[in-house]
Amino acid sequence: MTNNLKQLTDRIYYLPHDPKTDRPILSAICGTQQTLIVDTGNSDEHAKLFLNEIEQQQVNNFHSVMLTHWHWDHSFGANKMNMLTIAHEKTKKHLEKIMDYEWSDDALNNRVEKGLESQFCSEMIKKEFDDNRNINITLPNITFKEKFEVHLGDTRCIVKHVGGDHSDDSSIIFVEEEKVLFLGDCLYPSVYTKQPQYKVDNVRNVIEKIEMFDAEIYVLSHQTPLTKDEFMGYINLLKLICDLTEKYQRNRLNLVNELSAQLNRKLSQLEEEIVYCFINGI
Ligand SMILES: [Zn+2]
CATH class of the missing domain: 3.60.15.10 (Ribonuclease Z/Hydroxyacylglutathione hydrolase-like)
Structure with missing residues (x-):
């Protein structure tokens, strides 16, 4: 427990x-x-x-x-x-x-x-x-x-x-x-x-x-608690979404498509939520 x-x-x-x-x-x-x-x-x-x-x-x-x-x-x-x-x-x-x-x-x-x-x-x-x-x-x-x-x-x-x-x-x-x-x-x-x-x-x-x-x-x-590797994965994801948010501004679909292409898979629910928060912050 x-x-x-x-x-x-x-x-x-x-x-x-x-x-x-x-x-x-x-x-x-x-x-x-x-x-x-x-x-x-x-x-x-x-x-x-x-x-x-x-x-x-x-x-x-x-x-x-x-x-x-x-x-x-x-x-x-x-x-x-x-x-x-x-x-x-x-x-x-x-x-x-x-x-x-x-x-x-x-x-x-x-x-x-x-x-x-x-x-x-x-x-x-x-x-x-x-x-x-x-x-x-x-x-x-x-x-x-x-x-x-x-x-x-x-x-x-x-x-x-x-x-x-x-x-x-x-x-x-x-x-x-x-x-x-x-x-x-x-x-x-x-x-x-x-x-x-x-x-x-x-x-x-x-x-x-x-x-x-x-x-x-x-x-x-x-x-x-996260190990260094887990944490770096998280930080790198945030940094990447920062860059893509700047690149695509309000175009959520393009942002999601490129993120998904770079990660080479469909986005997880957490990743979808993070993108949503970045779009809200524009
Ligand atoms: Zn708090």
């Missing part, structure tokens, strides 16, 4: 994502002196599950929890985590904006109608919290602008703001000694636009920043 803690490397544990209520991966990076947690989870329940799991592995001496970005599924567990929280300054700004929101069905539906909330997130919040909408948003204690470093004892974590289409506050965490890169959701399309979208310039920009780090394992929050 997906709900058990897994060991990624000598020093890193993670609780796999759970698509039922859009729970992202939660991770613990364990240095010889201290532990850094990545993301707080989508609810008290999610945070509690993770804390129980890492306790069983005797993971302790928490330095802090780092948020990859502000979205509910990564930040709503902060109250339960009850640790020093570090985030990009824009992450804090976004959370300040939603602090006084109400979370009843009516309030959620209302915000979806006004375009302030995504339909998908609204459905997932209803499912995760059911009738108990006791949501306490906790603001980060420490913020940074471009870059932040955390030394855990024999383990250095470099946090870098990358932004991108998914959320302008997205930050990535590189664990140098383990060659693991936590990407949060920074490579996924936007969620708060009418249609999910990718913009060519934004995607290229994020990829350029990611490529500054020489990693072997890539952790995207809503899927199984």
